[in-house]
Amino acid sequence: MRKGWIIMLGMLLQFESVQAQTYKKGEIDMENFIEDLFGMQREEEDYEELYEGLLQVLLNPINLNKVGAEELKSLYVLTPSQIHQFLVYRENFGNLLSIYELQAIPEFDLETIYKILPFVVIDERSEQRGSLWSRMSEAKDAYFIFRHRRVWETRRGFTPPDTLSNGNLTSRYQGDPNSLYGRFRIQQSKDFSLGLTFDKDPGEEFIWDLPSNRYGFNFLSYHFTLYNRGNWKAISIGDYQLQFGQGLVFGAGFAPGKGAETITTVRRSSLGIRPYTAALEFGFFRGIAASKQLGPVQITLMASNAPKDANVQLALDSLEQEQAIITSLQRSGFHRTPTEISYKNQAREKNLGANIQFTSLNKRLQVGGNSLYTEFSQPFIRTPRVYNQFEFYGQSNQIHSLYFSYNFQNYYFFGESAISSSGGMGSIFGMMSSLHPTLAFSLLYRNYQRNFHSFYGNAFGEGSRPINEKGIYMGLNFRPNQKYNWSFYYDRFEFPWLRFRAYAPSWGKEWFSRFTYTPSRKTLIFFQLRQESKARNLSEYPGFQSPYILDQGIKTNFAFNLDQKLDNTWSIKSRVNSSTFQFGGNISRGFAISQDLNADFNRWRFSSRIVLFDTDDFDNRQFIYERNVLWLFSIPALHGQGMRYYFLTQYRISPKLTLWARFARTIFTDREVIGSGLQQISGNTVTETTFQLRYQFNR
Numbered sequence: 228m229r230k231g232w233i234i235m236l237g238m239l240l241q242f243e244s245v246q247a248q249t250y251k252k253g254e255i256d257m258e259n260f261i262e263d264l265f266g267m268q269r270e271e272e273d274y275e276e277l278y279e280g281l282l283q284v285l286l287n288p289i290n291l292n293k294v295g296a297e298e299l300k301s302l303y304v305l306t307p308s309q310i311h312q313f314l315v316y317r318e319n320f321g322n323l324l325s326i327y328e329l330q331a332i333p334e335f336d337l338e339t340i341y342k343i344l345p346f347v348v349i350d351e352r353s354e355q356r357g358s359l360w361s362r363m364s365e366a367k368d369a370y371f372i373f374r375h376r377r378v379w380e381t382r383r384g385f386t387p388p389d390t391l392s393n394g395n396l397t398s399r400y401q402g403d404p405n406s407l408y409g410r411f412r413i414q415q416s417k418d419f420s421l422g423l424t425f426d427k428d429p430g431e432e433f434i435w436d437l438p439s440n441r442y443g444f445n446f447l448s449y450h451f452t453l454y455n456r457g458n459w460k461a462i463s464i465g466d467y468q469l470q471f472g473q474g475l476v477f478g479a480g481f482a483p484g485k486g487a488e489t490i491t492t493v494r495r496s497s498l499g500i501r502p503y504t505a506a507l508e509f510g511f512f513r514g515i516a517a518s519k520q521l522g523p524v525q526i527t528l529m530a531s532n533a534p535k536d537a538n539v540q541l542a543l544d545s546l547e548q549e550q551a552i553i554t555s556l557q558r559s560g561f562h563r564t565p566t567e568i569s570y571k572n573q574a575r576e577k578n579l580g581a582n583i584q585f586t587s588l589n590k591r592l593q594v595g596g597n598s599l600y601t602e603f604s605q606p607f608i609r610t611p612r613v614y615n616q617f618e619f620y621g622q623s624n625q626i627h628s629l630y631f632s633y634n635f636q637n638y639y640f641f642g643e644s645a646i647s648s649s650g651g652m653g654s655i656f657g658m659m660s661s662l663h664p665t666l667a668f669s670l671l672y673r674n675y676q677r678n679f680h681s682f683y684g685n686a687f688g689e690g691s692r693p694i695n696e697k698g699i700y701m702g703l704n705f706r707p708n709q710k711y712n713w714s715f716y717y718d719r720f721e722f723p724w725l726r727f728r729a730y731a732p733s734w735g736k737e738w739f740s741r742f743t744y745t746p747s748r749k750t751l752i753f754f755q756l757r758q759e760s761k762a763r764n765l766s767e768y769p770g771f772q773s774p775y776i777l778d779q780g781i782k783t784n785f786a787f788n789l790d791q792k793l794d795n796t797w798s799i800k801s802r803v804n805s806s807t808f809q810f811g812g813n814i815s816r817g818f819a820i821s822q823d824l825n826a827d828f829n830r831w832r833f834s835s836r837i838v839l840f841d842t843d844d845f846d847n848r849q850f851i852y853e854r855n856v857l858w859l860f861s862i863p864a865l866h867g868q869g870m871r872y873y874f875l876t877q878y879r880i881s882p883k884l885t886l887w888a889r890f891a892r893t894i895f896t897d898r899e900v901i902g903s904g905l906q907q908i909s910g911n912t913v914t915e916t917t918f919q920l921r922y923q924f925n926r
Contacts, residue, residue, distance in 0.1 A: 290417070329343070334664055337709070338745070368415065369414075369925050371412075372858070373407075374406075375407060375408075378915050380912060382906050400431075400563040401565070402431045407427040417454050419453050421452075423449045428560065430564075449465045459520075461516075463517070466503035466512070467500055468500075469500060469582070469683075471630070472497060473495045474643075475693055489703060490668070490669045494639070499518055514532055528580070530580075531579075534575055535576050538556075539551050539552070550606070551605045577604075580600065582596065592633050592634075594629075599627075603622050614725035617695070626680065628643050628653075629645075630643035637660055637661040642656035651677065652674075654672075657670060665705060668701075670700070673697060673698055675693040675694050679695075690722075695723060711743070711744060712742075718736065722735075731776075740756050740757075741755035753788050754788070755786050756785050757784045763810065782846065785805045785806070804849045817866070837870065837872040839870050841868045850864060855917065856889055868896045873891035887920075888916075888919075889918075891916075894911060
């Protein structure tokens with residue numbers, strides 16, 4: 228009888244899917260997903276790393292018949308109540324027989340099912356079949372990607388050098404303006420992952436030069452990870468990241484923070500060892516890590532010895548002897564000029580770490596501890612500044628933490644508290660709850676002291692690092708039915724010590740509201756409003772001499788969006804962004820209007836956009852997520868006056884080979900020179916092309 232009911236549900240869902248023109252299984256509307264998670268984009272956010280984390284979730288779908296609450300929460304799709312209902316349903320009726328059975332679970336409407344489909348599978352295989360070599364040679368997810376990008380206008384860094392008055396030549400880029408990227412990957416979900424990533428940025432020289440630590444491509448990343456070998460949950464060699472607790476010690480992975488999804492994104496999930504596959508040249512470990520399951524306890528150990536780009540100088544120690552010190556770590560990853568090349572791999576960073584985690588038999592309680600010891604090859608002595616005197620100084624750092632999460636019906640409680648070797652502490656505690664099937668609520672408190680030092684932390688906060696901040700966040704989501712949704716959050720934060728561009732203790736607040744109307748699967752309408760108040764030095768403006776006098780900069784953003792699917796082939800997207808910025812008694816404004824036209828002809832797809840923008844200053848820059856080639860992220864910051872447009876084409880030549888081509892141009896009407904320094908362009912246009920191919924081996 229149960230199977231008959233499931234079949235009926237499957238037929239109903241399939242019928243409604245055809246009627247509504249939903250997405251194919253395994254695909255995701257990335258644009259809308261990014262809009263939900265990020266809401267209003269900020270330039271200081273590291274979106275490439277977030278995007279890479281999302282990609283890993285997509286490439287490693289979770290098995291609904293084995294998944295626990297922890298992994299379900301890591302998708303940022305399901306509410307606490309939906310997760311509770313799913314676990315209760317599976318406990319009462321056993322394993323799911325079909326993906327369509329999700330519709331029988333209370334609170335799982337079609338919209339929720341469509342969102343979760345790309346991230347989940349139903350797989351009853353309990354063991355790997357065949358040898359590792361045979362599974363690797365037959366893996367469906369085996370591919371090679373190669374990408375070329377270039378800005379066609381000549382930047383100053385690529386022009387012949389000038390001669391200074393002392394006879395020296397000015398600095399210029401050593402390489403060509405081409406950006407090259409490649410990725411080779413073979414993986415099978417929950418079984419193994421083998422990958423190689425290489426990258427050359429514009430201006431970098433393609434050269435094999437041992438003295439400058441350059442070996443062809445500027446950056447090379449590699450990993451080999453095995454999963455579920457008896458009690459060994461994961462063993463990784465090469466480049467990897469760790470994610471445990473709430474991100475105070477190990478905070479890798481996909482963690483979007485504040486956005487239009489106001490409930491699920493406040494919490495981090497303990498996902499353990501994750502292969503590192505991005506082209507960013509920082510924020511990962513290089514060495515070995517392993518996790519072993521001993522009953523309800525999981526133990527993870529890691530060791531890393533990785534090169535770091537650093538400015539290393541000679542200084543006199545207390546005995547008047549010269550000593551090499553690190554004055555700054557370079558995170559840009561660029562090695563274009565002689566100065567940037569001189570920073571490459573000048574320091575090394577050693578890390579030894581451990582995690583121990585207990586999970587109760589009913590999966591409701593999780594308790595764990597983290598420890599990480601970091602040692603640099605030279606002492607880290609920063610250039611003294613008034614705002615950084617409590618930052619890390621020295622050659623080594625230790626950080627230890629305890630964390631927990633507890634699930635009680637529709638309530639999730641979580642937290643983590645850590646202490647670094649400086650004595651500084653960081654703490655975060657929160658709660659998510661479904662107060663009603665239509666109303667969800669989240670609450671979070673964090674306190675990161677000014678001398679709390681965490682090099683790999685990625686906890687929830689206003690700043691990009693968990694240091695010198697405390698605050699409280701409240702989120703609401705009200706969804707009376709499938710057509711209407713309202714999300715809201717309010718966040719108040721304080722910075723007990725000085726910050727960059729704020730040379731006095733300061734405070735701020737932020738609130739966000741979005742109303743979404745979805746009359747059908749073909750139409751999506753939303754409008755949102757965000758306001759942020761944050762202090763800044765008044766001395767940045769003429770007429771103020773003291774650097775310690777602050778004023779609140781108040782930025783207000785508004786966005787209206789319309790997505791419309793015209794038929795099975797064509798769709799449009801219209802958007803209006805506007806903003807105001809109030810500071811020092813002055814008000815500036817900005818806006819951007821965009822129009823998209825997209826088409827899907829199965830073997831090839833086409834996307835296009837035109838944007839008109841006009842902003843008074845950089846504080847009113849407009850962010851609009853753009854479609855790009857597969858697995859490439861793009862949120863340009865538009866400021867000044869002008870127009871931007873792009874065309875993107877994808878063509879599937881065969882089941883194995885797919886090509887992408889993208890042309891983008893920005894035309895400014897308020898300037899004849901773009902950028903500054905070696906990035907300066909003489910003219911009013913910036914033109915960029917991107918070409919990418921993907922070859923899938925076993926298709």
